[in-house]
Amino acid sequence: MNHPASQDTACLSFPYVDLLYDYGQFLRNADQAIGNLPAHTAEKHIGIVGAGLTGLVAAYELLRAGARRVTLFEAEESHIGGRLLTQCFDEEQPQFIAEMGAMRFPPSEVGLFHYLNKFGIQTTEAFPDPGVVDTELHYRGEAHHWAAMQPPPALFSTVHQGWNAFLREGAVLDDGTSLAPPLLLTELLKQHNYCEVQPEWQRYLDCFGDSSFYSAMVRIFTSKNPPGGKVWRKPEDFHLFGSLGIGSGGFQSVYRASFTEILRLVVNALEVNQRLVPNGISSLAELIAETRFNGMQLRDMICRTRIESINKGPDGQILLAGSNGETYACDRVITTTTTRALQVNLKLTQNQAFVNRDVARAINETHMVGSSKLFILTRDKFWLKHGLAQNIQTDTLVKGVYCLDYAPQDPDSWGVVLISYTWEDDSHKMVSMTDKVQRCLRLVDELAMSAPEFARHLIPLNGDYQRYVLEYDWLTDKHALGAFKLNFPGDDIYSERLFYQFRTALDPRQDTGLYLAGCGASFTGGWAEGSIQTALNAACSVISSLGGDLIDGNPLDGLVPQYRYC
Incomplete structure (x- = not known):
């Protein structure tokens, strides 16, 4: 069954665990606009590098707030939407598509579903994830049938029961540390019970911030009292779990990733009730681009050139050098590209004109997944x-x-x-x-x-x-240079530095007029919600930096770092 991605099917409110801030509530309060620019700064030139979801949402909200001169610089010659990349097999039958980028959309992505609803885009009930539909698990040359919505085959019962026991009951480590059930944290987030969530998530960060997904799983499930009551065998059960995964497919290939990076997907309810967009997720980018402001469509504000460097001009403006040989002077700039593109293509970290050394290191060292x-x-x-x-x-x-x-x-x-x-x-x-x-x-x-x-x-x-x-x-995408951010152990501090860089707008001594955005600058790389969150952050920073007013409860004023990541 298809239906609009409406308030009946999406969470109206869901603050993510690292942020403890509700973008759903903010967007509902911003029915007219997230703020407003005064007349004397409305003509300032705002440059947005990238016309993906982040860039389009940032432009859309800035234009609603009164900006009159916004330019999006897009390296792709024809496509917009970035890693919202829907390809069609047959132009005469456009409903048959391949989602090359984002393809699964859980309703806990409240910001994304806000825009899906605003533009009338439909979703299906469920994406055909393992166990949601009839599934086969092929392991060591044998096929094991997994009936839809039933427990997995007996071979996988120990790891399935253990993982689910951990989600429901938490764990007690051999040193006596008690870890809260991840699903309890999810429920507390839904209730906005930040006082209970914060110390429990900090405990996870303290225990496993330097641990890989694999090493943390070994520590939890080979302990004296493992979740589910049965010690996992090494390496057999960990191989089985790698093939089974945590809900959306096998996770063997990301065993080297940070455990906290994987666990936040669970706590943020990103691995459940994933939906599919029948008309293709690129339809969201296209509909945003068709919105009219000041007598022209947003898509007409897109300049098709690749930005190759960012520099300071003598009069304080930000100079964007395009591959077309043109240089564009901007008063404020939002970058939405991947961290690899920021380093390799835009040369942003060559000097400290726009980002400090800590942020530059985060850009250079953040891991991206192929x-x-x-x-x-x-x-x-x-x-x-x-x-x-x-x-x-x-x-x-x-x-x-x-x-x-x-x-x-x-x-x-x-x-x-x-x-x-x-x-x-x-x-x-x-x-x-x-x-x-x-x-x-x-x-x-x-x-x-x-x-x-x-x-x-x-x-x-x-x-x-x-x-x-x-x-x-x-x-091999020459503009993205990878699919999405996925931290290695010890690298959550990079996500914090990238995500909160937008707050430099609050301090004239730090405010360079350039703000980082995109899912790679979020705590949830690879998820559309990270794009939405950072787009809103950056748009708020531009408005504030240009002397505008923001509505109450905006992320620039209400969103502050909550945890120790190192």
Whole structure:
């Protein structure tokens, strides 16, 4: 069933654990605008580097606040939306799509759902994640059936029960430290009970801020009293858990990531009730861009050039050098690119004119994940016709397989299969196969070893591999240089430095007129909500820095650091 992403289906309010601030409430209070610019500064030139979701939302809110001269600089020649990247298989049948970037949207993304609702964009009830639909888990050459909404196969029962016991009951470490149940923290956040959340999350940061996901799991589940009551075997149970994951697929490839980075996804309810946008998430970018201000569409404010450097002008303006040979003088600038692009493409950290040394280090050292996807358009929804699994998770080259139904009202319509969704080392293997046809054939051949009946249906419509196979490698995207931020152990301090950089607008001695935004500058890299949050932060900073007024409860005034990350 499809329905609008409305207040009936999305959380109206959900403050994230690192922020303890409610963007949902702020946006509801900002029905008219987040603030207003006085007439004498409304003509100041505001430059926004990047016309992805962050840049578009920041521009939209600044224009609503009275800004009259906003320019978005976009390196892509035709696409807008950044890593909201929906590709269409067939122009005559535009409903059959491949989401190359963001594709799963949990309602705890209150800022995102605010804009989905505002622009009338629909979502489906659920994304076909493992266990949500009929699933097969392929482990060490054997296929294990996992019925929809049921416990996983018996082989995985120890790790499944242990992980869920940890979520519900917390854990007691061997040194006596008691850790609160992550799901309790989620409930406390829903209640805005910050006084109880803050010390419990700080305890997690103190215990595991320097731990990888894998090492923290070993510490918790090989303790004397592990959650679920059963000590996990090394390495067998940890291999099983790596294949099972925490709700949206196997997490083996990110075992080296920070444990707190993974746990905040759980506490922030980002791994449950994930939804799909049938018309493609790029539709949000397009609809924002069609909004009219001062007699012109927002899309007409986009300048198609790649910004190659940012410098201070002699009169205090910020000079953006474009790849077209032009230099653009701006009074305030918001950057929305990835941290890698800030360092490599924009050269932002070459001097301290705009960011201090701590922020520069955070930009340079923040880890970004590689991610690859390959989709195929099939002549029918074979998984429904033949009673096959709609999701397959493997420990082979293929990794995650997702069957997507973009025409649920038509049982005879085409099908879309995401054959391989991979991260990190698994993605790097995909990058080595540069020909998409050969990559597709190699993946199907690999899948046929454990799921031959499923694999034999993986033939593109009309046998046309060039037209009906689509793939993308974010690591080789010359503008992004990676898919999304995912901290290594000990690096949460980088997220704090990047996220709170916007507060320099409060101090004239620190205010350089440039503000960082984008999901890479948030605590939730890879999630659209991080883009929304930082867009709003940066827009508020611009308004304040230019002498404007903000509505009460805005993030510039109400959002302050809450934790010790080092």
